[in-house]
Amino acid sequence: MSGFAAYLVFFLIVALTYSIVTMGLNLQWGYTGLFNAGVVGFFAIGAYGTAVLVGPDRAQLIGGFALPFPVAVVGGMALAALAALVVGLATLKLREEYLAIATFGIAISIQLVALNFEALTGGVNGLVGLPRPLFTAFGSPGAYNLFYLAVVASVALLVYVALEVAVRSPWGRVLKAVREDETAARSLGKNPAAIRLQVFVLGCTLMGLAGGLYVGFIGYVSPLDFLPILTFQIWAMLIVGGSGNNLGAIVGAVGVWALWTMSGLGVSRLLPVAYQSQGGAIQVIIIGLLIVLTLLFRPRGLIGEAEAVSRHAR
């Protein structure tokens, strides 16, 4: 495999992993209007859950169950769902910006727990030497990455199809009703509180799933992986891609992640060697500028929400 293709495979694995997170956030924000600013916290729980379940036994750690990878990922998702249930019960009474602040704080707390609960998470050193599923079955890292891309792409596709079916179902129409006017939804006999909780848990479970896939690919997890910047990146992906549209979430994830990483490649190629120390700053400016320009020219995102109008109203 030539260099660029090998890199592209690697890039798509990470980008599609983020697209699963973005679809989870899209369900919460795009369809139901829940302002979850703690995305990274649930991603972290899925990642650490998977890491503890899949990791090898170590004397100084509580975890190390050495379970098969798929079981560990499901375990990580279950933990993320459980955490979302607890957080949701406590905070979903809050509206918009209040919910945002509460979830943001929770994500930071989760990261601090990861940093300090050394017996479980390895503290600042993280969990090292996690097995990458079926790695030895493939001769070269290139072939393995292709395999892993197939896995992540299938999972992302599955999530996409499932979400499309769900949001087109009667249950999915209630989500938009809750988003647009909760009182009206309640007057029609729907239970917005239950819907909000269901959506919150489901979305966070998807974030946990992505966390597990990330750990399987990288083979390592540390608190540094879960800084608040990641929440911001996921939000940028959703807004740029088009909130309220699952395809938009995927396009946004791939597009924004490409911008985030390949701008660095471009800068390092085009900038004279003497100015390379300044390259990082230039890259950050380009990222910000392109996101702002996209939003100025495509305020609803690259692929916006499809209009939902009753066929009787036409």
Add this chain to the structure above:
Amino acid sequence: MRHLLATGAVGAVLLLGSAGTASAQSCATSVGAVLSITGSMAAIGSAIGDAGKLAVDHFNEAGGVNDCTVRYILRDDQGSPNVGVDAAKTLVEIEKVPVLLGAIQSGVSMPILSSVTVPAKVTQISCCSSAPSFTALSAEGGTQGYWFRTLPTDRPQAAVLASIAAERGYKKIAIIHVNSDYGNSLAGSFKKDVEKLGATVTSVTAYNQEQASYRAEVNAALQGEPEALFLVAFPADGATVTREWISFGGPQKFIFSNALRADEFVNSVGAQYLTEAFGIDNAQVEGESVDAFNKSWEATFGAAPNGPGLHTMYDAAAVALLAMEQAGKADGTAIRDNIRKVTGGEGEPVYPGAEGFKKAKQLIAEGKPIRYVGATGPLEFDENGDVTGPYLIWGVKDGALVTLDKWDNARVGGALAAVEN
């Protein structure tokens, strides 16, 4: 959207095109670096990047590596592992670098190591990642030998201190340490080592930095009647802790970490209380090779090289390039196998700077063994890719800091072996 796609495509073609011409024009070898130019480590990152570039410039001045010009490609990790891993992957796959320098934070270096460099058989040398987990991962075979770092870890320090404590017959030792990964890790290693040598640790107490008083911590540490105190601290807080320890009637037998070797510490505690104390520090913080680096840094940047990671980054780049020259080819596995041939051993010493590299290239061409003595002094990598350096033992005599003893690499190795078996 169509515009965006079009400009993107043009950009991509341009990028790919420029890569083609660059390799066609002349023979060039690339060295990649992933450092935090922006993000939480930005304050120190770009100077560290300059240190790597300085080593590459010196090597190019000396005629390049294997008669090829060395290209230094620096990428920013923004202080985030996901961005750093991606940058490392582009360096390895697209730029085809055989060696990767970096990263600064352990949490960035580790995922690069596990998901990029080891699978691709690329050597990775870090200037700045100090986590003990790298040693553990190496020991269980997780790095396949592709991991090196040029800053000394706390392992040998702890072993040397423990062996002196045992020699002096300290049986019950209390530990007070600064609450950081450095403090935690050094205190933990020391505890393990002294217990191996038959002493007991009565308590391990962490303190948070920059507080007016540490009475509570000192009180806790005095429980269990320790005979001596091992203090891991920085000078200002360390002086507060030591003064309170003495005023509470703690025994005046101290073991000090390297950062306490400072006049301000001795003066603010009072030299008369420290006559039985000893501490450790890296021995080669001065010397001809260090001066050579400092001088050329000042000549290039107009200021003294004050800042973390500059010396170690220069050495990381220099060791990689010398190993490439020794191997005769730019290949990750060859670099891995030749790094120990150009450091350690009994070869002719060579120093930092263009002159030093010129001499090294000549000696290698003549088939003579070389030994790189770097900006941080002599370097010797152990089987886990960690450097063990010589240490000095300091104490206080007649009101001033003095050197009590020197430990060369062999003796340090002996102390390490004693606590590991």
